[in-house]
Amino acid sequence: ETGVTQSPTHLIKTRGQQVTLRCSSQSGHNTVSWYQQALGQGPQFIFQYYREEENGRGNFPPRFSGLQFPNYSSELNVNALELDDSALYLCASSLAGRPETQYFGPGTRLLVL
């Protein structure tokens, strides 16, 4: 196991609602990245956090936002959910000096109806 945990494992929401997904990084890892994986596609980079600051962002609208806490746990918030937001959301943690080694959590499956 990678030591990265995510909650919840599954979630069903309706269009327009808001959702918060949580990630607990592997011990000592101070960088966390979030990815969205639609069915049949590879994961897509949403954003990365380092020392509680956003440190890079992919091509996602502002309604996707995040937080990183002093203990390096993290949240992904999505407002005004759309049907296309249905996907597997993955977080990955790494050490700042070792970005090539990212450990993925098991993901949260979000279904938007």
Add this chain to the structure above:
Amino acid sequence: RKEVEQDPGPFNVPEGATVAFNCTYSNSASQSFFWYRQDCRKEPKLLMSVYSSGNEDGRFTAQLNRASQYISLLIRDSKLSDSATYLCVSRDAGGTSYGKLTFGQGTILTVHP
């Protein structure tokens, strides 16, 4: 054009076969390259890094050609347990996307008895 493109597959091979996956990338500034493996409904896991000199890990051989921006993975003596989706991945060189992983869409491999 996608930044990382893979053979769409799926590949369906008998046990003991040799199978090769190809991948191309468009961002010449990409610094590092990897192959990840993803089992059904699970998170991606690092299979191996890819170097210009080529690298081998047991039955798996990966190769990078920076001039043609081409990456390959060769699996020899396929096992049933090799059945999974194989993801070709690049990592950005730095700046605001430091540590960002860019995934291909993945190639499904099924090894049958």
